[in-house]
Amino acid sequence: MKREFAVIGLGRFGGSICRELSEEGMDVLAIDIHEEKINEYKNIVAHAVIADTTDENTLKELGIRNFEHVIVAIGENIQASILTTLMLKELGIKKITVKAQNDYHEKVLNKIGADHVVHPERDMGRRIAHNIISTNILDH
Ligand code: ATP
Numbered sequence: 001m002k003r004e005f006a007v008i009g010l011g012r013f014g015g016s017i018c019r020e021l022s023e024e025g026m027d028v029l030a031i032d033i034h035e036e037k038i039n040e041y042k043n044i045v046a047h048a049v050i051a052d053t054t055d056e057n058t059l060k061e062l063g064i065r066n067f068e069h070v071i072v073a074i075g076e077n078i079q080a081s082i083l084t085t086l087m088l089k090e091l092g093i094k095k096i097t098v099k100a101q102n103d104y105h106e107k108v109l110n111k112i113g114a115d116h117v118v119h120p121e122r123d124m125g126r127r128i129a130h131n132i133i134s135t136n137i138l139d140h
Contacts, residue, residue, distance in 0.1 A: 003027070006067040007045075008053050008084060010037040013099055013120050014073025018045050029067065053084040059091060069095040072114075078105050082112065089113045 006029040007018050014030075018041055021028045028045040032038055033052045042048040051058045053074075064070065070093050074081040078101055088096050089112060097116040100106035109117045 003069070004067050005029070006031065006062075006064060006070045007073060008032075008070065009073035009075065009081075009099075010041055011073060011075055013075070014071065015041065017071055017073065022046070029062070031062070052080075053087075054080050056087050059084075059087055064088065064093065065091050067093065069093075069097070072096065072098040075099060075101055081105070082108055085109055085114050086112050 010032040030045040098114040
């Protein structure tokens with residue numbers, strides 16, 4: 001059974017999530033405010049739509065309610081990320097994963113009910129540091 005995911009924001013982070021999910025056979029709706037991003041992903045994902053997700057009616061028209069998991073990968077525009085997350089929450093999305101830009105952004109996202117907040121650069125930095133330590137231990 002295919003599971004449905006929506007990914008909002010097709011930067012490096014959101015784009016790579018779209019690619020991986022699609023390669024694994026998942027049904028992905030990719031959304032971005034910029035047409036060129038949608039053109040880049042329209043042949044990779046099942047559905048690709050140009051939309052501004054800070055508009056509540058747009059989110060409703062997209063039928064976002066029907067998605068079991070929505071990933072918000074809007075980065076620099078923190079206001080758009082927070083507004084989008086808030087509306088997804090109000091629309092009753094069960095699982096919302098959001099990319100945070102900094103610690104304050106993360107705090108707000110947790111307060112408004114994001115289920116999973118990620119900091120790709122920080123999290124990856126931590127992981128690599130631990131890998132370096134364990135490799136060094138094995139080498140000695
Ligand atoms: P990355 O590090 O993953 O490349 P980033 O942190 O630099 O991304 P941005 O490039 O600022 O993040 O945002 C990611 C995408 O989100 C962009 O392609 C941008 O067009 C899209 N985006 C920004 N605002 C909105 C919005 N209101 N609705 C939909 N998409 C949006």
